[in-house]
Amino acid sequence: xxxxxxVTALFEAEDFAWLEALRRAHFPADRNQVPAHLTLFQHLPPxxxxxxxxxxxxxxxxxxxxxxRVAGLMKLEQGVAFRIDSPGLEExxxxxxxxxxxxxxxxxxxxxxxxxxxxxxxxxxxxxxxxQALAADFRARSVGIAGxxxxxxxxxxxxxxxxxxxxxxxxxxxx
Numbered sequence: 001x002x003x004x005x006x007v008t009a010l011f012e013a014e015d016f017a018w019l020e021a022l023r024r025a026h027f028p029a030d031r032n033q034v035p036a037h038l039t040l041f042q043h044l045p046p047x048x049x050x051x052x053x054x055x056x057x058x059x060x061x062x063x064x065x066x067x068x069r070v071a072g073l074m075k076l077e078q079g080v081a082f083r084i085d086s087p088g089l090e091e092x093x094x095x096x097x098x099x100x101x102x103x104x105x106x107x108x109x110x111x112x113x114x115x116x117x118x119x120x121x122x123x124x125x126x127x128x129x130x131x132q133a134l135a136a137d138f139r140a141r142s143v144g145i146a147g148x149x150x151x152x153x154x155x156x157x158x159x160x161x162x163x164x165x166x167x168x169x170x171x172x173x174x175x
Contacts, residue, residue, distance in 0.1 A: 002046030003152040003159070007056070007096070009038040009068075009089060010163065012144030019082070019116050019143075026080070026119040026130055033157045038084055038116050040093045040148070043105045049150075049161075055099055056148050056164045059092050065145045065166035066092065073135055074113075079120035080131045086114060089145060 011019060019036035044052060066088025074081040093112055097104060119130050147165040151158035 003154045005041075005044040005046060005049060005052065005161065006039060006151040006153055006158060007041040007044065007052070008149050008151065009040060009145050010147045010149050010165075011036070011038070012146045015143040019118070022118045023116075027117075028121055031121045036116055036118075038089075038114060040089070040096070040112075041104075041108050043108060043153070044100065045103050046152075048100060048103060051099070052096075052150065053162060055096055056150065056162070059095060060147055060164040060166050062167050064168070065147075067142070068145050069140055069142045070116075071140050073131060073138060074115050075131050076117070076120060076127060078122055078124060079117060079127050080134060081115040081117045081119075084114040084116060084143070086145065089114065092148070 010016075016036060023032065023036045066086050068084055068086035068089060070082045071085035072083040074083050090112065097108070101109070118134075119127060122130075145166065147163055149163045150161040152161060
C-alpha cells in the first residue's frame with residue numbers, strides 16, 4: 001500500500017540553515033528524522049498524488065513567494081516551536097484544502113497552526129528551559145518561503161516526492 005503524502009513549505013537556504021541548526025541543537029538526535037519544516041498537510045491520501053501535483057504547480061507557477069515571519073514562540077508539551085505568520089501561505093493552504101475536503105484527516109481539517117518545531121520529545125522541564133532561553137532574546141524576523149514540497153511518510157525519515165518553487169519575479173501573495 002502507498003504511504004500518505006505530507007505537504008510542506010520550503011524555506012530559503014539561509015533561513016532553513018538557521019532553523020535546521022536550532023533543530024539539530026535541541027531535538028533529540030535519535031528522534032530527529034526529518035529536517036526543519038513547516039507542514040501544510042500532514043496526512044493526505046496517496047491516491048490524490050496526480051491531482052495534488054497539478055494543484056501545487058498551479059499555486060506556485062508565476063506566483064511570488066508569500067511573505068512569512070517567525071512571529072513568536074509556542075510551548076509544546078514536550079518541546080518548543082516557532083510560530084509562523086503568513087497570510088499568503090494560509091491562502092495557499094486553503095486553496096489546496098478546499099479541493100480535498102472530504103479526504104482530509106481531522107488534524108488537516110482543524111484550524112492551521114503554522115509552526116516549525118525546534119525541539120520535541122523531551123521532558124517538560126527541558127522544554128520549559130529552552131522556551132525560557134529562547135524567549136529571553138526573541139525578536140520576530142522575516143523568513144523566506146522558496147516553495148512547496150511533497151513527501152511520503154513510511155514511518156521513518158520522509159521520502160521526497162516533488163518540489164514546487166515560487167517564482168522570483170511573480171506577483172507576491174498577501175503580506
